[in-house]
Amino acid sequence: MPAISRTIRAxxxxxxxxxxxxxxxxxxxxxxxLAVVMGDVAGKAKTLVRVHSECFTGDVLGSLRxxxxxxxxxxxxxxxxxxxxxLIYLRQEGRGIGLEAKLQAYNLQDEGYDTVEANLLLGxxxxxxxxxxxxxxxADLDIPSIRLMTNNPAKIEHLEALGITVTDRVPLLxxxxxxxxxxxxxKIKRMRHMLDLPPTRNGDLANHAPARHSSIQxxxxxxxxxxxxxxxxxxxxxxxxxxxxxxxxxAQSLDGSIARTAGAPTVISGAASLRLTHxxxxxxxxxxxxxxxxLADDPRLDxxxxxxxxxxxxxxxxxxxTPPDARLFERHQQVWIVTxxxxxxxxxxxxxxxxxLLVTPVGEDGRPDLSIALARLxxxxxxSIMVEGGAEVIHAFxxxxxxxxxxxxxxxxxxGGLPAVTACPTAVCLPELSDVVYTQADRDLMVWGALxxxxxxx
Ligand SMILES: NC(=O)c1ccc[n+]([C@@H]2O[C@H](COP(=O)([O-])OP(=O)(O)OC[C@H]3O[C@@H](n4cnc5c(N)ncnc54)[C@H](OP(=O)(O)O)[C@@H]3O)[C@@H](O)[C@H]2O)c1
Numbered sequence: 001m002p003a004i005s006r007t008i009r010a011x012x013x014x015x016x017x018x019x020x021x022x023x024x025x026x027x028x029x030x031x032x033x034l035a036v037v038m039g040d041v042a043g044k045a046k047t048l049v050r051v052h053s054e055c056f057t058g059d060v061l062g063s064l065r066x067x068x069x070x071x072x073x074x075x076x077x078x079x080x081x082x083x084x085x086x087l088i089y090l091r092q093e094g095r096g097i098g099l100e101a102k103l104q105a106y107n108l109q110d111e112g113y114d115t116v117e118a119n120l121l122l123g124x125x126x127x128x129x130x131x132x133x134x135x136x137x138x139a140d141l142d143i144p145s146i147r148l149m150t151n152n153p154a155k156i157e158h159l160e161a162l163g164i165t166v167t168d169r170v171p172l173l174x175x176x177x178x179x180x181x182x183x184x185x186x187k188i189k190r191m192r193h194m195l196d197l198p199p200t201r202n203g204d205l206a207n208h209a210p211a212r213h214s215s216i217q218x219x220x221x222x223x224x225x226x227x228x229x230x231x232x233x234x235x236x237x238x239x240x241x242x243x244x245x246x247x248x249x250x251a252q253s254l255d256g257s258i259a260r261t262a263g264a265p266t267v268i269s270g271a272a273s274l275r276l277t278h279x280x281x282x283x284x285x286x287x288x289x290x291x292x293x294x295l296a297d298d299p300r301l302d303x304x305x306x307x308x309x310x311x312x313x314x315x316x317x318x319x320x321x322t323p324p325d326a327r328l329f330e331r332h333q334q335v336w337i338v339t340x341x342x343x344x345x346x347x348x349x350x351x352x353x354x355x356x357l358l359v360t361p362v363g364e365d366g367r368p369d370l371s372i373a374l375a376r377l378x379x380x381x382x383x384s385i386m387v388e389g390g391a392e393v394i395h396a397f398x399x400x401x402x403x404x405x406x407x408x409x410x411x412x413x414x415x416g417g418l419p420a421v422t423a424c425p426t427a428v429c430l431p432e433l434s435d436v437v438y439t440q441a442d443r444d445l446m447v448w449g450a451l452x453x454x455x456x457x458x
Contacts, residue, residue, distance in 0.1 A: 001162070002028030004136030012036070016073075017080035019087075024140070026133060031091035033133040035141065036076070039084025042142040046167050048085035049146040050075035051134045051155060053092045056099055065106065066183060067174035074172050075149050086141060088134045095119070096128030108267075114186040117271040120304060123297070123327075126191065127154065135162040151193045169194070222439035223276055226448045227283050230405055234284075234384040237404060237454055243378035244385045245454060248403040249280055250394060250420060251444075257415035258391055265297040266415065272442035273409045275305040277388075280407060282308025284386040286336070286377070290393035291317035294326050301388070302331035312336060314377070314385065316393060318367050320344040324353045338373045340366075370402055394420050398430050404454020406433055410445040 004026040012021045022035040041047045052059075052075065058068030072087070079085030094102025101122055108118035116126040138146065145165035148156060149172055156166050171194065174184060187193035234245035251269040252258050259266040269277075281287050282303045293299060294315055302310045312334035315322050320339050324346065329335055335355045342357045351357065358376055360368040377385070387397055397403045398421060424430060433449025440446065 001132045001135070002026050004033065004133055004140065006140055009037075014076065016076040019076070019079075022137075022141075024133070024137060026136070028132070029091075033091055033137065034089040035137050036087040036089060037141065038079050038086075041084055041086055044084065044143065045145045046147050047143045047145070048079055048082050048149065048170065049138070049143070050079070050085075050087045050149040051090065051131065051159065052087060053090045053095065053129055056093060057102075064177050064179040065109075067172075067180060070174055071149075071172045078149060078170065086138075086143065088137050090129070090131075090133055092129050095126070096130065097122070097124045109183075113271050114190065115183055116186060116190045117274070121267050121271070121274065123265070123299070125304075129155075129158075131155070131158045131162055134159065135164055138164060151187075151195050153192050153194060171195075222437065223279070223441070223446070226407065226437060226439065226446075227279060229448075230280075230384075230407070231283055233405060233450070233454055238378070238383040241378070243374045244285070244382045245405070246374070246397060246403040247280070247284065247384065247386045247405045247407055248394060248397060248451070249277065249386050249407040249409075250389045251277075251409040251411060252420050253411055253413050253415035253417070255414050255416060256419050256421070257417035258389060258394070258420045259296070260415055260417040262292065262391065262418045263296045266417065268413070268415070269409045269411045269444050270442045273411070273444045273446070276441050276446065277409075278303050278306040279308065280386055281311050282306055284311050284384045285382045286312040286314050286334075286385045288314040288316065288385050288387045288393070290390055291315055291321050292392060293388070293390040294322055294328065296390070298323075298327050299388075300327050300331050302328075311386070312382065314338060316368060316370075316373075316396075318362070320346045320350060320357075322346070322350060322355070324349040329353050329355070336377070338368045340368050365396075367396075370396060370400060374402065389420075391418050391420055391422070395422055399424060399428060401431060401451075401453055403431075403451050406447065406449055406451055408447045409441070410447060412443055412445075 004024050007023045007025055009020050009022045012019045019036045019038050022037060024033045052072055055068035057063035058066045059072050062069050075087050093099045097119060101124060104122055105118035108121055109115060119126050145167050147168040147170050148166050149170040151171055160166055188195050230247055237245040250258055253268060287301045301313050310331055313328045313332040314336045316338050318340045322337055336358050337350060337355050338358045338360055340362045342359050358373060360373045363369040431451050436449040438445060438447060
């Protein structure tokens with residue numbers, strides 16, 4: 001755990017009463033974590049404590065989008081009423097994603113995503129906060145146990161895991177307005193917050209929520225059927241072929257683009273499609289992307305928005321350009337890197353990160369021979385792979401007729417960007433789907449169908 005040390009303290013008279021502000025430095029970041037202390041708390045069991053994460057918009061501007069400012073004021077008032085206590089102020093804006101990303105997330109929320117979905121769409125976790133600084137400050141103040149002012153069970157769990165004794169939880173009651181109603185509802189439903197919200201004056205909570213994409217009726221039953229269909233086909237295919245069943249799955253715009261430009265991530269599909277993608281991942285043994293996608297998007301490729309296990313991750317990477325600090329290493333027990341040679345300077349670092357290098361002879365294009373790679377992965381027991389892209393990889397699987405099934409999201413927008421498939425020589429005939437089923441995921445269309453290689457069992 002990083003070390004944290006007190007530099008200085010000063011008296012701060014406030015409307016709620018007189019506090020002392022303690023300033024800290026630490027060995028992990030350059031942030032000024034703070035403690036606002038009232039009374040003599042050293043050695044005091046069950047000290048009233050708030051561990052508050054910085055929220056510029058709520059704390060300083062009084063934004064109505066969240067309840068942070070209110071929680072800050074309430075905590076200081078409760079401490080003042082008791083005559084002693086501590087408000088720990090951690091500099092981790094926007095649940096740890098920073099102010100810039102929080103503002104991007106606000107814009108996504110204005111498009112209809114909830115706070116969790118918005119963070120995930122931006123490639124962050126729903127909550128990236130850490131509490132080691134709080135634990136260090138409590139130790140510095142010599143506080144043996146705390147009564148924690150919070151509605152967030154995860155915060156209690158984090159602090160307890162750091163050795164803090166939390167004897168009681170003191171709830172903080174927010175007031176509800178049209179701007180924060182949906183946010184508070186999301187906190188309850190998706191982040192386990194312990195809030196018992198009263199109905200508001202103008203009706204129930206839902207009436208206060210802004211219009212959202214999910215208000216459109218979604219026939220989700222078809223999705224379960226299609227996922228079951230893939231699982232059935234995959235099991236039969238692997239039994240017969242001893243190689244993994246390949247599901248090609250990506251999101252495209254109406255004009256067939258999968259990104260605005262190569263090398264940059266673009267949010268194409270909606271939140272419901274994203275959840276579906278996670279369900280699909282959970283139904284496969286592995287998820288595969290090209291190194292171009294790893295470098296552009298740094299994707300996690302895990303299952304966060306659905307129930308189910310994380311699949312293994314596979315990266316096609318001829319020259320071992322995958323960064324050892326890529327986020328996919330954080331979440332996958334097994335990461336395969338299909339490569340042409342293991343003599344790059346990066347090989348050692350990737351192996352130390354836990355990657356297994358699958359060295360494969362190269363084909364005419366100078367890249368790992370996909371057919372051989374798939375046979376090897378089959379021999380390792382990988383029965384099904386969801387190929388998520390990017391463009392070069394989608395093209396490579398289609399042109400070689402290696403995919404068995406397609407599950408493609410079509411979002412109702414134009415991008416004019418990177419096409420999923422580039423122009424092929426006229427002699428090459430790209431496959432057509434059979435037994436096609438269309439479903440809807442909020443505003444997106446899902447196209448499901450067997451490809452010739454996989455449809456013999458359809
Ligand atoms: N909309 C979606 O669903 C979706 C999904 C994924 C990605 N994307 C987007 O797609 C873009 C990335 O696409 P991309 O075409 O640049 O990269 P990519 O398809 O992810 O990766 C291509 C790279 O993979 C490596 N590779 C190794 N073996 C290969 C093989 N046999 N066949 C093909 N490639 C092989 C090659 O690099 P080396 O020669 O160095 O090995 C190649 O340059 C990003 O902008 C990303 O946001 C969109």
